[in-house]
Amino acid sequence: MNDDFSLSGKVAVVTGASRGLGQEFGRALARAGADLIVTSRDAADLASFCEEIAALGRRTHPLALDVRSQESIAGFGPAAIEAFGQVDILVNNAGCNVRKPAVEVTWDDWNLVLETNLRGTFFVSQALAPHMIGRRYGRVINIGSVTSVFGYAGLTPYCASRGGVKQLTMSLADDWGPHGVTVNCLAPGWFKTQQNRVLYENEAWVEYLKERIPLKRPGQPGDLAGAIVFLASDASRYMTGQTMLIDGGITTGSTKATV
Ligand SMILES: NC(=O)c1ccc[n+]([C@@H]2O[C@H](COP(=O)([O-])OP(=O)(O)OC[C@H]3O[C@@H](n4cnc5c(N)ncnc54)[C@H](OP(=O)(O)O)[C@@H]3O)[C@@H](O)[C@H]2O)c1
Numbered sequence: 001m002n003d004d005f006s007l008s009g010k011v012a013v014v015t016g017a018s019r020g021l022g023q024e025f026g027r028a029l030a031r032a033g034a035d036l037i038v039t040s041r042d043a044a045d046l047a048s049f050c051e052e053i054a055a056l057g058r059r060t061h062p063l064a065l066d067v068r069s070q071e072s073i074a075g076f077g078p079a080a081i082e083a084f085g086q087v088d089i090l091v092n093n094a095g096c097n098v099r100k101p102a103v104e105v106t107w108d109d110w111n112l113v114l115e116t117n118l119r120g121t122f123f124v125s126q127a128l129a130p131h132m133i134g135r136r137y138g139r140v141i142n143i144g145s146v147t148s149v150f151g152y153a154g155l156t157p158y159c160a161s162r163g164g165v166k167q168l169t170m171s172l173a174d175d176w177g178p179h180g181v182t183v184n185c186l187a188p189g190w191f192k193t194q195q196n197r198v199l200y201e202n203e204a205w206v207e208y209l210k211e212r213i214p215l216k217r218p219g220q221p222g223d224l225a226g227a228i229v230f231l232a233s234d235a236s237r238y239m240t241g242q243t244m245l246i247d248g249g250i251t252t253g254s255t256k257a258t259v
Pocket residue numbers: 015016017018019020021022039040041042045065066067068093094095096097116143144145146187188189190191192193194195196
């Protein structure tokens with residue numbers, strides 16, 4: 001492998017690594033050589049994943065983090081830096097969704113989604129940025145979505161949060177680029193996880209989805225591995241502020257123009 005893609009000697013934080021895509025990202029980064037600090041609201045939920053990563057020969061450190069809590073983020077920053085003495089990579093993966101028609105969205109729904117996905121991403125990044133700036137090295141990877149660039153009925157707070165993450169990525173890139181810290185957004189398409197399990201239980205919906213994806217299938221485990229390693233490594237050193245869509249092509253626009 002080209003050495004630019006090696007993460008040997010690097011330490012990565014992955015938030016929301018108790019399941020789903022957070023574990024996909026952690027696995028890919030560890031396989032590329034990184035040691036991992038992983039978070040969940042309940043650190044006990046990280047035990048089996050830490051064992052899996054340790055079996056790859058990498059160090060792991062579980063931390064409790066609630067990205068909606070100012071106090072939790074304040075404790076997390078120093079704990080993450082202290083764990084292995086450095087943090088090189090941050091993957092802001094922790095997130096949630098509320099799926100309902102816009103007229104039914106409550107004040108609390110809105111706050112839950114925006115506080116977790118957008119405010120959390122900002123303040124977790126801010127908690128580690130002075131450390132990265134001090135070392136003149138850092139890779140911040142915010143997790144976006146196809147909803148960062150497309151509107152979807154039924155996902156209004158989520159789309160607003162993910163559009164915000166795309167804009168936040170550009171603004172932080174401009175702010176921290178002069179200090180050697182890159183900030184990019186990895187925007188996955190549709191992957192089956194706990195967050196959207198209910199949709200995948202409906203076969204008609206899965207067929208509808210596949211029809212709209214040029215590569216004709218939802219995302220599978222491993223489909224995001226190359227992109228996260230690229231964004232976390234020196235291979236992406238001249239890239240910042242960008243949103244990279246890994247979505248089977250669904251955001252090419254899927255309206256047929258032929259009959
Ligand atoms: N699945 C997809 O197709 C897809 C597509 C695009 C983007 N995404 C985004 O990718 C990320 C991972 O998605 P997923 O499908 O793997 O979701 P998931 O299975 O629901 O996992 C979400 C993770 O976020 C953590 N989390 C939720 N609220 C949190 C909070 N307040 N503080 C700290 N951690 C919190 C959860 O940890 P605990 O519950 O253990 O605290 C969990 O580990 C999310 O941001 C999601 O929006 C997913």
